[in-house]
Amino acid sequence: MYYSPDLPCAAFVGSHLVASGPFAEVVHEVKRHHDENPNDMILIFDHKESRPIEVDLRGSMEDVYARLEQQKKPLPPKAKVKKPGRPKLGVVSKEVTLLPKHWEWLTQQRGGASVTLRRLVGEAMKAADPMAAQRSAQQSTYRLMTAVAGDxxxxxxxxxxxxxxxxxxxxxxxxxxxxxxxxxxxxxxxxVFDPSLAPSTEESDSK
Structure with a gap:
């Protein structure tokens, strides 16, 4: 699986934090620590869900990064390369039927109709289950604590x-x-302790 170099993550040896930050920087520190302490078991977790990330540390630092780069999925032969500027959101195009006054209002909003519609739907989803972000953070923290803080x-x-x-x-x-x-x-x-800190739908769409 390919991980973005900017993915926030953290690495531990037991309950000791080895590194925290963007994935590329954490891998660098993990490799350095591994070379100096080859018997240590190092665990890397992403920040959002605390899922373990496996990295092959064999060879030189260049070898490690080369293998990570090879994990990128190549574009299909006939796939069209998207033009820069449009966020990679996995957008699916479907028909939306609205009254003219609705379209007029949407087009006047910041980001245009598509961004506004996504934000409104996201806010409605959040309102329907306002504690979803809190439960997700609880599960992420629980996974991390179970893996490195059980003792x-x-x-x-x-x-x-x-x-x-x-x-x-x-x-x-x-x-x-x-x-x-x-x-x-x-x-x-x-x-978990302040659900208002959960990123807004608009912030998520901009990533």
């Missing part, structure tokens, strides 16, 4: 506070955990 003191109490969204208790429980681990956990769990 930490009061781990089970921390998990209970996480799913109860009790921020003060959660912060107090993990206060004595390693600094890098603690800071990363607080970063990926921020939406």
């Amino acid at each position: 930490m003191p009061n781990y089970e109490d921390a998990i209970r506070a996480l799913f109860a969204a009790e921020e003060d208790e959660f912060v107090n429980i993990i206060a004595d955990w390693p600094k890098g681990l603690r800071e990363h956990i607080m970063q990926i769990s921020a939406v």
